[in-house]
Amino acid sequence: MRKFVFGLLVLLVLAAFALLIVFFAFLRHWAAVHTGTLNESGPYYGFWSGFGSDIGEATLITAVGVGVYTGVRKVNCHTKGCWRIGHHPLEGTPYHLCRKHHPDVPTKGASHEHILEQHRKYMEAQ
Ligand SMILES: [Zn+2]
Secondary structure, rough: OOHHHHHHHHHHHHHHHHHHHHHHHHHHHHHHHHHHHHHOOOOOOHHHOHHHHHHHHHHHHHHHHHHHHHHHHHOOOOOOOOOOOOOOOOOOOOEEOOOOOOOOOOOOOOOOOHHHHHHHHHHHHH
């Protein structure tokens, strides 16, 4: 079954490639019309005034997207698949975890007494 599907895919790719070769002039003309590089006052005037002017915007959007992605990857919880912000370093490891995945951070919020008890234990351990 896999060989049949693979063979069918190869045949489809070859057919698409043959159609591309046969209709190359038509496709070239279609691309020229839709990118604005045909019948303008000068070569590529229509491209840079229309379709090509979006290249700068696409570059900016891509740069912002990469920056946001990198920032999210750096600050989020190191547990795989968790998108919470990893505020709490796990001692003895290089990982930062969210309060849901960190073993020592209470998930429902810490009371003042709990915080003072943790501090007291820390001071006694010193
Ligand atoms: Zn997490």
